[in-house]
Amino acid sequence: MQKQTTSDERNDRPRKYRAPDAEPGVHPGSSHRVRKVLRWFGGIYGSLRYKTEVHGLENVPKEGTVLVLVKHQRNDDIPVGLAKALYKVRWDIWAIMKDSMAAPMFFDFFLKCGGIPLNRNEPRKSKRDLLFAKKTLYNGNMLVIFPEQTTVPYKMGKGRPGAFRFIVGKPENPLPVLCLGLDYRPKGFLRRTSLTIRIGEVKHLHPDADPEEFLHERMHEIATLTNMKYPFQFKKSEKEFSEESDSAKITETAQ
Numbered sequence: 001m002q003k004q005t006t007s008d009e010r011n012d013r014p015r016k017y018r019a020p021d022a023e024p025g026v027h028p029g030s031s032h033r034v035r036k037v038l039r040w041f042g043g044i045y046g047s048l049r050y051k052t053e054v055h056g057l058e059n060v061p062k063e064g065t066v067l068v069l070v071k072h073q074r075n076d077d078i079p080v081g082l083a084k085a086l087y088k089v090r091w092d093i094w095a096i097m098k099d100s101m102a103a104p105m106f107f108d109f110f111l112k113c114g115g116i117p118l119n120r121n122e123p124r125k126s127k128r129d130l131l132f133a134k135k136t137l138y139n140g141n142m143l144v145i146f147p148e149q150t151t152v153p154y155k156m157g158k159g160r161p162g163a164f165r166f167i168v169g170k171p172e173n174p175l176p177v178l179c180l181g182l183d184y185r186p187k188g189f190l191r192r193t194s195l196t197i198r199i200g201e202v203k204h205l206h207p208d209a210d211p212e213e214f215l216h217e218r219m220h221e222i223a224t225l226t227n228m229k230y231p232f233q234f235k236k237s238e239k240e241f242s243e244e245s246d247s248a249k250i251t252e253t254a255q
Helices: 007-012 032-049 077-084 123-138 161-168 211-225 243-254
Strands: 050-055 066-070 093-098 115-118 142-145 175-185 193-199 203-205
Touching (some): 032 050, 050 077, 077 093, 123 161, 142 161
């Protein structure tokens, strides 16, 4: 059995850094050419397997910092959602992904698509990656997060606030947040699955707002956009990260 590479082991591997948005020792940066490959694949694959409708594309800001919260139904969410929706508006899109997609066997492909790996079982081990995600978001890019942090088909999973709270931190200005639902409806044998992508209106996380309560409200919105119900009650969780202790690191990294 092949040993799975952890985030710490991946970060210790030497890499060549050529992209202007590379973070030496953490991330090789994104590639516009690789993103085009992903859009090409997602477009063809999505057309063959899904009959797709997109609603609310006009709600996507064409530039600037935007955090996107997406319902996670299946692995196709990223290539199809990007190719059929978000890439039609802008290219500077990054996404939090599971750390196994950063394994050497993928030759950094998903990293160069803008993927930022997260160890879902032990998020603390991904602190450097999350710091990079935070810097990337506040540098004026779009960042996609699956708040369920795992695929939950045909029902809503509980929103996990740890990574969300860490990345948004305490914004100096209202942070634009966009919710996106992916509604899959299989049509039977040899028939394309119906996929409806619904994009909500931009909401803002204000500096004095509670990030966890805000995320809970957005989970209800995501459920509505996905034609589902969010069955969970709001309950304040224990902090998984110490944002205050990392603020100095973020400042140093951004310089």
